[in-house]
Structures are given as C-alpha cells and as structure tokens.
Amino acid sequence: MSSIPPLSDDSNDQADQSELLDLVGYNIRRSYIVIQALFDKEMEKHDLRQAEFSVLSVVKGNPGINQRTLAEALAVAPPNLATLLDRLEARGLLTRQRSTGDKRVQHVELTKEGARLYGRALKAAAAADDAAIEKLSEAERMQLRTLLRKIFIE
Amino acid sequence: MSSIPPLSDDSNDQADQSELLDLVGYNIRRSYIVIQALFDKEMEKHDLRQAEFSVLSVVKGNPGINQRTLAEALAVAPPNLATLLDRLEARGLLTRQRSTGDKRVQHVELTKEGARLYGRALKAAAAADDAAIEKLSEAERMQLRTLLRKIFIE
DNA sequence: TATTGTTATACTCTATAACTATA
DNA sequence: TATAGTTATAGAGTATAACAATA
Numbered sequence: 001m002s003s004i005p006p007l008s009d010d011s012n013d014q015a016d017q018s019e020l021l022d023l024v025g026y027n028i029r030r031s032y033i034v035i036q037a038l039f040d041k042e043m044e045k046h047d048l049r050q051a052e053f054s055v056l057s058v059v060k061g062n063p064g065i066n067q068r069t070l071a072e073a074l075a076v077a078p079p080n081l082a083t084l085l086d087r088l089e090a091r092g093l094l095t096r097q098r099s100t101g102d103k104r105v106q107h108v109e110l111t112k113e114g115a116r117l118y119g120r121a122l123k124a125a126a127a128a129d130d131a132a133i134e135k136l137s138e139a140e141r142m143q144l145r146t147l148l149r150k151i152f153i154e
Numbered sequence: 155m156s157s158i159p160p161l162s163d164d165s166n167d168q169a170d171q172s173e174l175l176d177l178v179g180y181n182i183r184r185s186y187i188v189i190q191a192l193f194d195k196e197m198e199k200h201d202l203r204q205a206e207f208s209v210l211s212v213v214k215g216n217p218g219i220n221q222r223t224l225a226e227a228l229a230v231a232p233p234n235l236a237t238l239l240d241r242l243e244a245r246g247l248l249t250r251q252r253s254t255g256d257k258r259v260q261h262v263e264l265t266k267e268g269a270r271l272y273g274r275a276l277k278a279a280a281a282a283d284d285a286a287i288e289k290l291s292e293a294e295r296m297q298l299r300t301l302l303r304k305i306f307i308e
Numbered sequence: 309t310a311t312t313g314t315t316a317t318a319c320t321c322t323a324t325a326a327c328t329a330t331a
Numbered sequence: 332t333a334t335a336g337t338t339a340t341a342g343a344g345t346a347t348a349a350c351a352a353t354a
Contacts, residue, residue, distance in 0.1 A: 015227035016215045019276065020208055023283045024295060025189040027302040029204070032186045033229055034306045035179040050183070051344085054174055061170045068312065073169035075187055077346060082314055104312040104353045122173065129177045135304045141178060147298045148181040150289045152188045205321085222335060231323060236337055258330045258335040 028148075035132040042124040046117060051076060051084055053125060056110065056118040059094055064107040066099070093117060182302075189286040196278040200271060205230060205238055207279060210264065210272040213248055218261040220253070247271060 020026040036050070043053060054074050059065060065073075071081045085108065088094050093114035099105035110118065133141055174180040190204070197207060208228050213219060219227075225235045239262065242248050247268035253259035264272065287295055 013216075013219075013223055015212050015219055015223055017208075017212050017227055019215060020211050021299070021303070023279055024287050024298055024302075025193055025279070025283050026208070027299050027306075028182060028186050028189055030229065030306040031302045032182050035182055039179055049343085054171075054180070057174050058169050058171050061173060062167075065167075065169055066312080069167055069169055071313095073171055075184065078313065079315080079347080080345065102312085102354070106313070125177055125179070129179050132305055133178050136301065140301055140304075143297065144178055144301045145175070145181050147290065147294055147301070148178075148185045149175070150294075151286055152181075152184040203320090220335080225336095232336065233324080233338075234322065240337095256331070256335085260336070 031132075035128070038128040038132050039125065042128040043121065045124060046121045048117075048121055051080075052088060053118075053121055055081075055084055055088060056093065056114060056121065059108050060110050060115060060118050063109050066105045066107060067096075068105075070108060088114070185286075189282070192282040192286050193279065196282040197275065199278060200275045202271075202275055205234075206242060207272075207275055209235075209238055209242060210247065210268060210275065213262050214264050214269060214272050217263050220259045220261060221250075222259075224262060242268070 039050060043049065048056070051074070055070070058070060058073055062069075067078065067081055067085070070076075071078045074081070076084070085094070085096060089096060092111055094108055094110050096106045096108055099107055133144070136144065193204060197203065202210070205228070209224070212224060212227050216223075221232065221235055221239070224230075225232045228235070230238070239248070239250060243250060246265055248262055248264050250260045250262055253261055287298070290298065
C-alpha cells in the first residue's frame with residue numbers, strides 16, 4: 001500500500017509573476033537590478049560608484065559646469081552632489097573654482113588624473129553595459145535606448 | 155563703448171551628457187527614477203511601497219508560496235522579506251502558515267482584505283505605468299517589455 | 309527676497325553575519 | 332551538514348530643513 005506524499009512545499013517551483021511583468025515599471029526595475037550589479041562590479045576596479053562615474057562623465061563633457069546645472073542634469077539633489085564632489089575633489093579627480101562673475105557659483109572641472117580615470121572607467125562601463133545586453137542585437141539596443149529616453153526626457 | 159559681459163556662468167545651460175546616454179544602463183537608471191516617482195505617488199494612497207506591492211502580487215498569483223521561492227522570484231534577500239512580511243501580516247493583509255510536511259517552511263497567503271487592497275493597488279500601479287509611458291504606442295510598450303525582459307530573464 | 313552651495317540629519321533600501329529550528 | 336526563516340545591524344542612497352554667502 002503506497003502512502004500519499006505530503007502536499008508540495010513547492011521547493012523547486014518558479015513563481016508566476018505575470019501581473020507584475022505586465023507593468024513596464026517592474027521590467028525596468030528588474031533590468032535595473034541586473035545592470036547595476038554588473039556595473040558596480042566593473043566600477044569597483046576604479047573605486048567609483050554610479051553617481052561618481054556620472055559626475056565625471058558630465059563634467060568631462062561640460063568643463064566649467066556649475067553645480068546647479070550639474071545636479072539638475074544628473075537628477076541628484078544639491079546636498080548630495082556637494083558631498084559627492086567633496087570626495088572626488090579630495091581624490092584629486094576634479095576641482096571647484098569660484099566664479100569671478102557671480103561669487104556664489106562654483107565651476108567644476110576634471111583634473112588630468114580625473115580625465116585619465118574617467119577614460120578607463122568609461123571602458124569598464126561599456127563592458128558592463130555590453131554584458132547586460134548581450135542577448136540584444138545592435139538594432140534592438142538602439143531601439144531600447146530610444147524607447148527608454150521617451151520616458152525620462154521631458 | 156560697450157563693456158564685455160563676464161563669461162557665462164551657464165546659468166540656463168543644459169548639460170551635454172551624450173556619453174552617458176550611449177549606455178543602456180544609464181537610460182534604464184533615469185527611466186527607473188521617473189517611473190518610480192510616479193509609482194510611489196500612486197501607491198501612497200494605499201500605504202504600499204514597491205516591494206510590498208510586488209509581494210502582494212506574487213502571493214496572490216501563487217497562493218501558499220513559501221518564503222524562499224517568494225524571495226527568489228522578487229530578487230529580495232530573505233532577511234528583508236521577513237520584515238516585509240511582518241509588516242504586511244501585522245496589517246492583516248496576509249498570513250504565514252507553518253507547513254505540515256516540512257516544519258521549517260512557511261506558506262504565505264493573502265487574506266480577503268489583502269486581496270481587496272491588492273486589487274485596488276493594481277489599478278493604481280497600472281495608472282502610474284500608463285502615465286510614465288504615455289508617449290509610447292501600444293506596439294512600443296510591448297516592444298519595451300520584451301527588450302527589458304531579455305536583460306533579466308535568465 | 310531669491311539663488312548657490314553647504315552642513316547636519318533622517319529615512320529607506322539593501323546586504324551580511326549570526327542565530328533557531330528543523331531536516 | 333544543509334536548509335528555511337529570523338534577528339540585529341551596518342552601509343549606501345536619497346530627501347529635507349536650516350544655514351551662509353552672494354545677488
């Protein structure tokens with residue numbers, strides 16, 4: 001006489017999450033988790049966090065940018081940008097220079113060392129990016145960037 | 155004789171961030187910030203955070219799911235799931251029931267109140283989602299979900 | 309009065325180590 | 332020994348209030 005096994009504790013089950021997957025927001029969130037992990041792992045080598053990398057990038061592309069414009073471009077709150085810049089300045093990666101015109105304003109620029117580090121970090125960032133989207137064709141990658149941009153560009 | 159104006163403090167400039175925008179990861183990050191803000195605002199009405207909403211959703215779709223499977227499905231660390239469930243259970247939205255087979259396992263289910271709240275919250279979530287992707291056609295929305303899923307589905 | 313940037317601080321999210329009880 | 336779940340805690344990220352200096 002065979003005994004009836006206990007009800008499954010669904011030990012090896014995969015959960016159905018179809019309602020969540022219908023939401024674009026949830027798909028963005030999950031993708032963000034994956035790409036963030038890959039990015040952080042690459043960036044560790046250069047001792048840079050995401051926000052720090054993006055600061056270096058925008059400062060490099062906009063030498064002498066002021067902090068307000070920088071904070072706005074990166075969607076970072078001004079108090080958090082201040083401490084971000086403190087760290088990067090202490091590491092000798094950038095400089096803050098008081099404006100001669102409006103003395104409230106500070107102009108931010110990369111140092112040579114900052115530009116050098118950013119150059120290396122950009123390659124690492126591109127590598128992480130590639131790893132995350134390895135399953136996408138070149139056309140799909142372009143498409144993805146375009147679609148996402150419609151969400152956050154005003 | 156006209157005086158020369160001081161160098162621009164780029165007061166109204168927009169920063170060039172083309173190198174960042176080439177990275178899919180950065181586009182995901184920025185979109186995530188936008189959609190998250192819309193989502194949170196909608197969810198406030200139901201006193202639910204993102205992680206709490208996703209727990210309710212997966213439990214509703216998988217009644218009796220155990221915590222390990224739930225944690226894995228949502229990419230939430232077990233200790234954080236435990237405190238998440240504490241709060242939801244204290245609010246009477248779900249129950250944890252010790253398995254009769256394996257007494258280490260707990261089975262999670264929504265209460266009637268939990269199911270009711272989730273029903274309302276899902277509508278709010280869909281509204282936030284729609285607001286974020288209002289510029290996308292139906293075909294583009296589908297496309298976006300498909301592309302993103304290729305990043306985080308193993 | 310408004311703006312740029314700072315300091316201090318609090319809150320949330322996420323991650324890890326150490327534990328329990330069961331298997 | 333390994334697994335399910337918990338507790339405690341630390342860290343990072345983000346947000347707000349109050350301030351100083353300048354416009």
